[in-house]
Structure formats: structure tokens, C-alpha cells
Amino acid sequence: MADHGINKARRRFLVGATSVVGAVGVVGVAVPFVAAWKPSARARAAGAPVLIDISKLRPGQRITVEWRGRPVWIIRRTPEMIARTRALSPDILADPDSRQQQQPAYVSGELRSLKPEIGVLVGLCTHFGCSPLYRPEPDAAEPGSDEWSGGFYCPCHGSRFDLAGRVYTNMPAPTNLEVPPYRFLGDAIIELGEDGELS
Numbered sequence: 593m594a595d596h597g598i599n600k601a602r603r604r605f606l607v608g609a610t611s612v613v614g615a616v617g618v619v620g621v622a623v624p625f626v627a628a629w630k631p632s633a634r635a636r637a638a639g640a641p642v643l644i645d646i647s648k649l650r651p652g653q654r655i656t657v658e659w660r661g662r663p664v665w666i667i668r669r670t671p672e673m674i675a676r677t678r679a680l681s682p683d684i685l686a687d688p689d690s691r692q693q694q695q696p697a698y699v700s701g702e703l704r705s706l707k708p709e710i711g712v713l714v715g716l717c718t719h720f721g722c723s724p725l726y727r728p729e730p731d732a733a734e735p736g737s738d739e740w741s742g743g744f745y746c747p748c749h750g751s752r753f754d755l756a757g758r759v760y761t762n763m764p765a766p767t768n769l770e771v772p773p774y775r776f777l778g779d780a781i782i783e784l785g786e787d788g789e790l791s
Contacts, residue, residue, distance in 0.1 A: 695771035
């Protein structure tokens with residue numbers, strides 16, 4: 593009878609130990625499986641789409657996010673900024689109609705954006721890849737031009753871009769700032785890296 597009691601205790605111990613080891617195994621398999629659903633750092637660097645919440649972006653402000661290892665600027669333009677950009681003479685811009693394909697085909701017009709108030713630009717000068725300064729006001733000191741209506745100024749070699757990222761004439765930068773592929777998922781979310789019309 594005593595041996596029978598020992599066998600029962602041993603059996604319970606073995607069942608319990610096996611259950612614990614099995615549970616640990618299930619967790620060990622599940623964690624990498626679930627983690628595999630998230631985009632890796634390599635996938636993000638390769639261009640996996642990035643969601644950006646712009647609900648707190650105030651008029652006149654700019655935020656910077658990273659996509660494909662590059663800075664991307666999201667700007668909320670004020671009505672005054674939009675008016676100044678639209679009023680620029682095409683003669684002072686090297687490529688006012690963006691004919692050099694620095695943007696997706698569905699982004700058109702002088703503001704180069706899906707919504708007039710929201711600008712999305714890769715924040716690298718097209719000359720040597722420096723990051724221009726954000727100077728949205730017409731009285732910004734660096735550019736030193738009466739025609740300056742606010743925009744981006746690259747202090748490295750003096751290139752100037754308007755608030756739509758269009759380069760001024762006779763600048764070292766050969767083309768406008770790039771507009772990356774993007775689309776809106778509602779009013780406050782931008783999906784960067786996915787082509788698409790305004791949704």
C-alpha cells in the first residue's frame with residue numbers, strides 16, 4: 593500500500609512537471625511568432641509604412657518623422673502661408689510645376705500636397721543632402737531676399753525652397769524637395785510610404 597501511494601505522488605509530480613514544461617514551450621514558441629508580425633527595424637528602414645498622428649499639429653508647426661532612414665517633415669500651413677506660397681511668381685522658382693518628378697503623380701498643384709494645409713516633404717536638400725532650416729516667416733533673416741515668402745533655407749550652400757518645397761532659381765539645389773508617397777487615413781492620420789489618393 594505504501595508503494596502505491598509513492599507511485600501516485602510520483603505520477604502527480606511528473607504530470608505537473610510535464611505541464612509546466614509544456615506551458616513554457618508554448619510561450620517560447622508564441623513570443624517569436626507574435627513578434628514576427630511586427631515590422632523589424634530592417635523592414636522599417638526598407639520602407640515599411642509609418643502611421644503619423646497629426647491631430648496635435650498646430651497651424652504653422654512642423655514635425656519630423658523617420659522613413660527609410662530619412663527625415664520627413666509634416667507641416668500644417670496656415671491660410672497666410674498658403675496664400676503667400678500661391679502668390680509666388682513662377683519666374684523666381686526653378687521648377688514651379690514640379691515637372692522633374694520629385695513627387696507622386698497624384699500630388700499636384702503649387703502646394704504639392706493632397707490637402708492644402710498639410711505639406712509632406714523629405715527634409716533633405718537636393719544639392720548635397722543637408723537638412724534645411726524651417727523658416728516659415730517672410731522676415732526670416734538667412735535668405736536675405738525681398739522675394740522670400742517663407743520656406744526652407746539650407747545654410748550649407750544657400751539653397752532656398754518655398755513652403756511647398758519648390759526650389760528658387762539660381763540655387764545650388766537642382767530640384768525641388770521630394771514628396772514621399774503618402775495617404776490620409778481619416779483627418780488626423782497619415783500613412784507614410786503607401787501610395788493612394790485622399791481617402
